[in-house]
Amino acid sequence: xxxxxxxxxxxxxxxxxxxxxxxxxxxxxxxxxxxxxxxxxxxxxxxxxxxxxxxxxxxxxxxxxxxxxxxxxxxxxxxxxxxxxxxxxxxxxxxxxxxxxxxxxxxxxxxxxxxxxxxxxxxxxxxxxxxxxxxxxxxxxxxxxxxxxxxxxxxxxxxxxxxxxxxxxxxxxxxxxxxxxxxxxxxxxxxxxxxxxxxxxxxxxxxxxxxxxxxxxxxxxxxxxxxxxxxxxxxxxxxxxxxxxxxxxxxxxxxxxxxxxxxx
Amino acid sequence: xxxxxxxxxxxxxxxxxxxxxxxxxxxxxxxxxxxxxxxxxxxxxxxxxxxxxxxxxxxxxxxxxxxxxxxxxxxxxxxxxxxxxxxxxxxxxxxxxxxxxxxxxxxxxxxxxxxxxxxxxxxxxxxxxxxxxxxxxxxxxxxxxxxxxxxxxxxxxxxxxxxxxxxxxxxxxxxxxxxxxxxxxxxxxxxxxxxxxxxxxxxxxxxxxxxxxxxxxxxxxxxxxxxxxxxxxxxxxxxxxxxxxxxxxxxxxxxxxxxxxxxxxxxxxxxxxxxxxxxxxxxxxxxxxxxxxxxxxxxxxxxxxxxxxxxxxxxxxxxxxxxxxxxxxx
Numbered sequence: 248x249x250x251x252x253x254x255x256x257x258x259x260x261x262x263x264x265x266x267x268x269x270x271x272x273x274x275x276x277x278x279x280x281x282x283x284x285x286x287x288x289x290x291x292x293x294x295x296x297x298x299x300x301x302x303x304x305x306x307x308x309x310x311x312x313x314x315x316x317x318x319x320x321x322x323x324x325x326x327x328x329x330x331x332x333x334x335x336x337x338x339x340x341x342x343x344x345x346x347x348x349x350x351x352x353x354x355x356x357x358x359x360x361x362x363x364x365x366x367x368x369x370x371x372x373x374x375x376x377x378x379x380x381x382x383x384x385x386x387x388x389x390x391x392x393x394x395x396x397x398x399x400x401x402x403x404x405x406x407x408x409x410x411x412x413x414x415x416x417x418x419x420x421x422x423x424x425x426x427x428x429x430x431x432x433x434x435x436x437x438x439x440x441x442x443x444x445x446x447x448x449x450x451x452x453x454x455x456x457x458x459x460x461x462x463x464x465x466x467x468x469x470x471x472x473x474x475x476x477x478x479x480x481x482x483x484x485x486x487x488x489x490x491x492x493x494x495x496x497x498x499x500x501x502x503x504x505x506x507x508x509x510x511x
Numbered sequence: 512x513x514x515x516x517x518x519x520x521x522x523x524x525x526x527x528x529x530x531x532x533x534x535x536x537x538x539x540x541x542x543x544x545x546x547x548x549x550x551x552x553x554x555x556x557x558x559x560x561x562x563x564x565x566x567x568x569x570x571x572x573x574x575x576x577x578x579x580x581x582x583x584x585x586x587x588x589x590x591x592x593x594x595x596x597x598x599x600x601x602x603x604x605x606x607x608x609x610x611x612x613x614x615x616x617x618x619x620x621x622x623x624x625x626x627x628x629x630x631x632x633x634x635x636x637x638x639x640x641x642x643x644x645x646x647x648x649x650x651x652x653x654x655x656x657x658x659x660x661x662x663x664x665x666x667x668x669x670x671x672x673x674x675x676x677x678x679x680x681x682x683x684x685x686x687x688x689x690x691x692x693x694x695x696x697x698x699x700x701x702x703x704x705x706x707x708x709x710x711x712x713x714x715x716x717x718x719x720x721x722x723x724x725x726x727x728x729x730x731x732x733x734x735x736x737x738x739x740x741x742x743x744x745x746x747x748x749x750x751x752x753x754x755x756x757x758x759x760x761x762x763x764x765x766x767x768x769x770x771x772x773x774x775x776x777x778x779x780x781x782x783x784x785x786x787x788x789x790x791x792x793x794x795x796x797x798x799x800x801x802x803x804x805x806x807x808x809x810x811x812x813x814x815x816x817x818x819x820x821x822x823x824x825x826x827x828x829x830x831x832x833x834x835x836x837x838x839x840x841x
Binding site: 337339 | 560563564565585588589591593595596599600601602603604605608612613615616617618644657660661
């Protein structure tokens, strides 16, 4: 099956890039680790959670989700850069499957998340994060996170193809994902927000993901559930629905855009 | 047998407002080199992108090695190599990484990919830098690596889109050497260029294009004859103008013309440097010290002047924005 091996070679290329420029990996893990430390020690003391183990238990799922959400920007800017440099032309003049490049890239960015999450999990553990739900559910939570990152990476493919410049798309993606991750239950209870924002926050896929992870890590579903809305009551189901929706929309859209963009 | 045939290709952008190709037709005999010569915006890149299956024309047809590029692009991709205006390789990876990766994408298998990569690195004098990231390469080295990447499966037909644009003179000479070697191996080559001397050096046949059409076709000698060949130019003091005109006319065999303001005497010559020496000897013998002497070879501008009556219109497109607008680069 050439389409699959082609995609895997593209994936391998990304991993090789990391091996050649390890700084990229170092810096892409430093940021989330820094977030862990800042939130843990700056806000952790003043936020009352009523949670055994304190704020860090609620914080870690939030930072995990935020970091995987940034996959969108990574995929988008990586692809935009390849287009800008003419590398996509070379790939397209090769006898490989059309879809190999986009599938390979989303997979590569997904795999990168494994490393980043592992480093963050370790950092979290060092500052007191102790999930209590057992290995099976903890693994499931990480699987959820990886799936979420993978789904968003398809949005990134679309954004990268739509963009004209790699730097612009990186900035725009951050402008979208940053407020999305804060307008959620990731770092603070949604109950403190103005009412209209509470609804936005509760339907925000970031919130459902965070709530789902908290459940899977063995926490009460806190920092939300004020409106008693469907997503806050059923975060696991709702997160799955969101991922399926994103994939169903953006996989065909991105593949089509890729094919069109380059033959026009 | 014709290896490349393009017929009546039309390609428009921006809903028809820009006609990049306006009924372009050309063909290339198997095992020969066609130089496609034209200014920026003439349609060179669009032509290459269509023939290399990266772009679909609005109308017209094209075959490469007898295969229809529109109907069977996958089959065409298996037998062509393409190297563009900018090195399309992964800059963070090493030269070795890149070539092995492309070998794998041509489905060569791991061992064969490595073997081929090493052969090509050797051939293009890149073995020493094989383990360094491309970022550290010079412009000429990047182009050579890019060319190597397009030769992984010995292509039957090779497209080189402005292979020396942006290179310094040394890089250009190196690149010419590499391309000449390739041609000896019998590949059919379509090469685009903005430089007449490059087409002259590398191509068996030249197609001059302007505004998306082929406006002249022939060997370099044929085209030069149309342009009028080389001109000898001499600038002297006012006092020596008349005498110099006579000397130049004698060497040239035709009447010399005079630019009075510049005191520049010029005439077409056919013997190149020989004519230059002859004129200098004669001037020296007459005790005349020229202020300036030049042998001017016909430039792309001269070709355009002769063929179209207008100077090649070079579109002022900054190179980086050209790269950004995929397909907008005509």
